[in-house]
Amino acid sequence: MxxxxxxxxxxxxxxxxxxxxxxxxxxxxxxxxxxxxxxxxxxSISWLTKKQAMELLHIQSPTTLRLLVNEGKIMVSRLSSKKIYYCRNSILKYLEMKKEEVF
CATH class of the missing domain: 1.20.5 (Single alpha-helices involved in coiled-coils or other helix-helix interfaces)
Structure with a gap:
């Protein structure tokens, strides 16, 4: 070129x-x-870090992410109290559930 x-x-x-x-x-x-x-x-990535999960959800508050987890809307894997991974598929399902149809 x-x-x-x-x-x-x-x-x-x-x-x-x-x-x-x-x-x-x-x-x-x-x-x-x-x-x-x-x-x-x-x-191909199944489990996300907190930063990756927040980026995928387009949120900036860790509190909002924790609320979604506590409400059972997003699945997590806790390796320790500080090491938490977020299920990518559950985040995508949550986003799909929240989509709105445009006329």
Whole structure:
């Protein structure tokens, strides 16, 4: 792929990338394959850390996460009082249950 970075005729805050159509489609394919690989890797993980669980739930409060666990909405595996892992599938089921249909 050949890229042409032309900064001479444009303000420094704006840069343009020029490439041929076939190179563009190759770049799109590379990006697509990386996204698919990342999704497959994420789906293969069954147990998540607190940080990963909160990111998946789009929450920022550990209290909210603990509340979901205490209410039985999310399953956990407690290896010790400090080592807790959260079940990815139960989080996905919870999110699916909370989705709303758009008209």
């Amino acid at each position: 050949n890229f042409n970075f032309d900064t001479k005729n444009h303000p420094s805050s704006v840069q343009y990338i020029m490439m041929g159509t076939s190179d563009f489609y190759k770049l799109v394919e590379v990006i697509y394959q990386r996204i698919i690989a990342q999704q497959k890797q994420e789906q």
